[in-house]
Amino acid sequence: xxxYLYIKxxxxxxxxxxLLLGIVLACCGExxxxxDQPATATVGSTxxxxxxxxxxxxxxxxxDNLILGILVPKGWKAAQxxxxxxxxxxxxxTMTLVPDASLPKNGNGLTWSAYMKKTFxxxxxxxxxxxxxxxxxxxxxxxxxxxxxxxxxxxxxVGADGNNTRVKLGYVITDTGNGFVSDSNGTYYSxxxxxxxxxxxxxxxxxxxxxxxxxxxxxxxxxxxxxxTLTFDGTIVATPVSGETELYLCATAYTSDGKTISVCExxxxxxxxxxxxxxxxxxxxxxxxxxxxxxxSQTIIRMEYFVTNKTNTAKVGYGNTLAPFVxxxxxx
Amino acid sequence: METNYxxxxxxLLLIMAVVLLASACKTxxxxxxxxxxxxxxxxxxxxxxxxxxxDLTAIVDFSQFRLNFTNGNYTLQNKLPFLVDQNGSFSxxxxxxxxxxxxxxxGKQPVSTAFTYPIVNGKRQLSLTFxxxxxxxxxxxxxxxxx
Numbered sequence: 001x002x003x004y005l006y007i008k009x010x011x012x013x014x015x016x017x018x019l020l021l022g023i024v025l026a027c028c029g030e031x032x033x034x035x036d037q038p039a040t041a042t043v044g045s046t047x048x049x050x051x052x053x054x055x056x057x058x059x060x061x062x063x064d065n066l067i068l069g070i071l072v073p074k075g076w077k078a079a080q081x082x083x084x085x086x087x088x089x090x091x092x093x094t095m096t097l098v099p100d101a102s103l104p105k106n107g108n109g110l111t112w113s114a115y116m117k118k119t120f121x122x123x124x125x126x127x128x129x130x131x132x133x134x135x136x137x138x139x140x141x142x143x144x145x146x147x148x149x150x151x152x153x154x155x156x157x158v159g160a161d162g163n164n165t166r167v168k169l170g171y172v173i174t175d176t177g178n179g180f181v182s183d184s185n186g187t188y189y190s191x192x193x194x195x196x197x198x199x200x201x202x203x204x205x206x207x208x209x210x211x212x213x214x215x216x217x218x219x220x221x222x223x224x225x226x227x228x229t230l231t232f233d234g235t236i237v238a239t240p241v242s243g244e245t246e247l248y249l250c251a252t253a254y255t256s257d258g259k260t261i262s263v264c265e266x267x268x269x270x271x272x273x274x275x276x277x278x279x280x281x282x283x284x285x286x287x288x289x290x291x292x293x294x295x296x297s298q299t300i301i302r303m304e305y306f307v308t309n310k311t312n313t314a315k316v317g318y319g320n321t322l323a324p325f326v327x328x329x330x331x332x
Numbered sequence: 333m334e335t336n337y338x339x340x341x342x343x344l345l346l347i348m349a350v351v352l353l354a355s356a357c358k359t360x361x362x363x364x365x366x367x368x369x370x371x372x373x374x375x376x377x378x379x380x381x382x383x384x385x386x387d388l389t390a391i392v393d394f395s396q397f398r399l400n401f402t403n404g405n406y407t408l409q410n411k412l413p414f415l416v417d418q419n420g421s422f423s424x425x426x427x428x429x430x431x432x433x434x435x436x437x438x439g440k441q442p443v444s445t446a447f448t449y450p451i452v453n454g455k456r457q458l459s460l461t462f463x464x465x466x467x468x469x470x471x472x473x474x475x476x477x478x479x
Contacts, residue, residue, distance in 0.1 A: 219383070219466070219468070221466050221468065222466055224465070225417075225464045225465040226383075226413060226464065226465030226466060226469050227383055227388060227413060227471075283391075287412060289413075331465075331466035331467065331468065
């Protein structure tokens with residue numbers, strides 16, 4: 001009996017040892033172990049970000065270059081406003097933009113930037129006006145069983161578009177030989193989305209990628225000669241118009257020649273249709289030039305608006321107050 | 333005499349051969365198939381519209397908008413965001429194989445855009461890509477002739 005138990009125990013230990021060995025062996029590929037990044041900054045300033053990485057290589061592969069993707073608002077023009085250096089046991093160097101012509105091995109013909117957007121989306125941000133900017137190291141490394149621990153030091157000028165912003169920045173690493181794939185050797189990539197980062201100090205409205213907004217305008221950047229789609233989200237918080245079946249837009253345009261034009265009627269023109277019967281999301285798409293009846297020489301600089309009920313007795317403004325929502329017409 | 337006759341015979345054969353070969357070498361002329369000139373004259377309406385890939389056809393009333401091409405001029409009716417906002421003249425870069433259309437609104441700078449001109453379900457369509465507002469916002473209008 002004792003002998004039987006002893007053998008059984010040995011088998012268990014063997015299984016455990018094999019499993020552990022398997023886990024250790026499988027644990028290869030690029031890992032982001034941490035990101036040091038300030039929580040706030042001033043619009044137009046340059047911030048320092050450090051991405052700590054660990055690459056426990058196995059097998060006999062490469063040499064591959066390390067790829068880093070940074071998720072940022074498009075308006076920051078990060079590709080023109082960022083420099084990256086790295087330090088590692090294999091030496092130091094720089095990271096430069098991956099040319100569009102050098103396509104990822106497993107990206108089905110997409111560029112690195114598009115491959116990142118397709119794989120990781122916009123990292124939980126709520127406005128799709130973001131891009132992944134892809135960088136690669138100037139030197140390559142081999143997958144030969146050694147572990148490479150290093151730091152990627154990013155210097156980025158933030159807020160090139162001059163907007164106060166709240167955004168979740170993201171980072172992803174992989175290597176040119178693999179991309180966003182896993183195999184028996186492990187997973188060859190690692191993604192980190194950081195908590196909401198805030199840019200302050202500019203005048204004008206804030207672009208909030210992090211928090212759900214009562215109203216959202218698509219495209220995020222537009223002029224009065226675009227079609228704009230305004231969506232009111234009634235699911236976020238109870239408002240004075242909760243429970244209403246028909247909502248209307250009540251808006252005032254401020255023009256380049258100093259005029260104000262108000263459209264605050266409750267008709268088909270201003271009706272915000274519910275996207276589906278129970279969505280509680282109400283939407284209107286319009287051409288501002290025509291909506292406000294502009295003359296050819298006029299342009300709209302900004303628009304203030306409320307969402308009202310059918311009788312215009314209840315209305316919702318910015319942050320569920322009686323102050324209007326503000327939208328500035330601009331392209332950057 | 334015998335030899336002379338042989339030489340004459342041979343030279344005759346030679347001439348015949350040359351004539352035959354020369355005529356055999358005559359290149360056959362392939363008549364070029366003339367591509368029809370693309371005529372976009374008429375009244376056009378929007379049957380599909382997208383903004384940055386989002387379909388706007390069902391959520392914006394495009395039914396009243398008309399684009400009319402006549403004798404090198406165009407007119408807009410019930411205007412919508414478009415390449416131009418005033419009437420004027422237009423031209424195609426190549427009447428046989430056009431791939432670019434230029435609108436010149438009266439008194440304004442010419443505006444050009446790439447366009448395609450496919451036949452879908454037996455009907456000509458005009459597909460125009462442009463940015464009337466911010467350059468990053470791209471619209472595609474697919475137009476079809478109004479009967």
